């Protein structure tokens with residue numbers, strides 16, 4: 072039976088994107104089979120619920136293909152005993168307080184660490200964007216000290232809530248509503264929502280990792296915002312690991328470690344730590360963070376950490392910390408796909424009152440692919456330029472600007488755009504294409520659009536099925552095979568029809 076499961080896994084790997092396969096399917100374990108019912112195991116309740124809601128049919132399809140008979144799948148969570156055995160996670164409670172007599176020595180080491188961080192930041196950011204000047208650092212420290220300030224009233228006004236968030240260094244604009252969800256970030260988004268709904272619950276710590284400018288800090292803030300909205304009395308502490316270190320240095324200098332510990336270990340319900348990679352090689356900071364982590368974790372407080380890489384790949388971080396970071400849920404965030412990039416641009420444009428046609432959004436989204444911060448920056452620059460020149464944002468203006476910025480213009484297309492172009496060419500609506508009517512006048516253009524979407528985007532058949540109004544992946548597969556087959560066989564009418572549509576798409 073495990074052979075059948077392995078064959079089903081291979082089939083799944085072909086049907087979904089590699090990112091989805093890694094996130095959802097790779098770690099599903101075959102447990103046993105009873106007749107035609109397959110019992111599979113996953114790591115936790117969250118994965119179970121997510122896979123059941125999104126992928127159960129697909130798994131059953133693949134098992135049916137592999138076994139040659141109808142099957143039913145039942146998912147369950149691996150028992151705590153088995154998980155412990157498999158993960159070997161340390162559960163030993165470590166001593167919480169570092170010995171006071173070691174403090175003087177640590178003080179010396181910490182000062183050296185602090186200096187090193189400041190120097191590194193200055194060297195890395197000569198333009199000044201990431202200055203770590205004494206004033207700025209102190210400002211961050213003051214803000215972090217205020218972090219757990221709560222509104223005095225039990226039912227604070229929206230204004231008071233916003234002030235509480237800002238006191239904690241949280242940008243109130245970075246909430247879940249402002250975050251555009253797509254396949255590249257839906258898992259981490261769902262994990263963050265689950266944590267905000269139930270801090271200190273099953274996913275503790277939540278460890279978010281991914282490349283530069285992909286929305287890690289945004290989601291960290293969103294967790295804090297939601298936690299404060301749900302419980303205005305919750306003490307949310309939000310700071311970067313560098314600020315944690317600076318605050319530790321200040322407390323040691325002022326011989327006030329008690330306040331430091333009270334703030335982080337006793338007066339904190341949700342600890343949000345951004346960019347944990349910055350404490351690499353800072354042994355004393357790591358030691359203090361280790362005790363902070365233990366104190367919060369063992370008293371059921373929520374910890375959320377962001378990083379540029381997954382825990383096991385964090386260089387210069389002690390093994391005991393890295394293993395703790397993996398105790399809860401690790402969720403990665405990938406560069407957004409074309410559709411998500413377009414949706415982000417449209418959302419930001421609307422929020423900032425920038426008027427822009429869809430074709431401009433497509434041009435920007437296909438030219439800047441791997442960093443949302445850059446994408447946003449380009450949009451703001453374009454908006455500013457159009458407003459200064461008192462002219463609308465046109466494709467030509469966007470092209471000129473990309474040229475001046477030395478950004479190569481992309482030609483990637485989105486499924487949504489392909490559907491729009493094909494629909495308009497055949498005098499029907501995108502809704503018709505996404506709908507279920509099967510008249511020839513609609514089903515033919517639908518097949519052309521499916522073929523073109525498969526050819527010009529990097530979406531899998533199941534993803535395309537979703538984008539075409541929730542169709543089964545086999546429908547998309549069949550359309551692609553049919554149109555592709557006719558073209559391969561030299562059907563001139565079909566070739567020229569598809570060429571014509573492509574010319575319009577790539578114009």
Ligand SMILES: Nc1ncnc2c1ncn2[C@@H]1O[C@H](COP(=O)(O)OP(=O)(O)OP(=O)(O)O)[C@@H](O)[C@H]1O
Nearest residue numbers: 249250251282283284285286287288289415443444
């Ligand atoms: N899916 C998204 N929807 C809306 N905005 C997004 C999304 N992803 C990123 N952004 C925006 O992109 C910008 C950069 O995001 P953020 O600062 O959270 O990235 P980061 O991953 O923390 O980057 P770094 O690695 O540099 O710390 C922010 O303005 C954020 O609001």
